[in-house]
């Protein structure tokens with residue numbers, strides 16, 4: 093499918109080009125910037141309008157049926173792991189977890205990978221200290237390299253094109269894995285998703301559906317707005333509010349009910365069931381205080397959103413012994429179950445989980461087969477945040493799938509140094 097002219101017309105209104113955007117690279121004077129943008133504008137769409145209609149239809153049933161959603165994958169994908177073999181292994185993890193959730197609950201489970209485009213990371217600190225040297229932070233393979241040298245950390249716009257090509261390779265494997273979906277409204281994926289962070293990239297992958305005339309984001313099926321860029325008058329919200337794709341939005345512990353209502357209005361002005369997925373990521377200690385008034389406000393306003401728990405990003409701690417970022421499975425399970433209690437306690441559906449999870453027995457989070465901090469260095473390969481391994485993620489799924497309200501305990505405090 094070719095660019096049908098959604099962005100080629102200079103009279104197009106593109107508010108995201110003028111609105112403030114956090115977390116953007118300063119690469120516009122790079123000699124390759126314009127040429128890379130031209131290639132992206134002319135490139136084939138990575139997802140089709142038919143696929144988006146299919147997913148939208150499936151997500152609308154999530155708001156009215158017992159269908160669940162499992163969204164998972166890397167914190168940051170690597171360009172070097174976009175091979176067929178790596179992708180098959182990632183899809184296998186997602187399938188196993190979704191199948192386990194289905195076995196436990198009897199519900200259909202829609203699978204959504206943090207895959208085929210999750211190449212850009214927002215960072216709390218723009219620089220990091222390497223001995224005496226202060227170097228720019230790693231921002232994902234779409235921008236720079238994880239290699240800890242000043243040269244490798246310079247943002248290079250040509251990486252946007254590599255990200256497009258890598259996304260295309262992963263999309264092909266995911267599409268084959270889905271098989272022919274035809275017109276069945278209950279297809280369970282796997283669909284692609286990533287944080288739509290880099291406006292230079294995303295805005296050049298807007299396309300127009302020749303049948304409906306609608307503008308859609310052709311970089312992924314389900315883009316989401318991250319916690320650091322969810323400003324209601326910012327570029328990211330304007331962009332995702334304008335596309336036909338279903339969209340997500342992270343909701344962190346500083347969000348107020350008013351913030352979230354404004355985000356609902358901006359991201360789902362038509363109040364389309366399942367168009368907007370809200371993804372609270374509060375932290376085990378904060379969710380009990382912050383989430384209830386938000387769920388109450390959204391429910392009272394009647395926004396037909398999907399509620400997913402991200403029990404990872406509010407529970408990141410620094411392991412003092414190893415200097416590695418980690419997360420405790422006990423915190424993750426506690427937040428996920430507290431989320432369920434709160435959402436269901438307000439008569440809404442807790443529709444599932446958004447997690448960071450990896451194949452290959454990684455030792456990045458503590459719990460289950462990774463008993464303590466000293467076990468972390470054994471197989472720590474994340475480019476960014478610590479991911480659950482398959483056993484740990486299965487424990488989380490089982491806790492979710494088996495729990496009944498009476499078994500769940502309220503979130504309690506853990507002493508520690510929370511970083512996220």
Ligand code: PEP
Pocket residue numbers: 167214287317318319320342343373405477
């Ligand atoms: C992420 O999902 O990797 C992420 C950065 O999340 P958040 O925006 O919630 O911090």
Ligand code: CO
Pocket residue numbers: 167168405448476477
């Ligand atoms: Co992350």
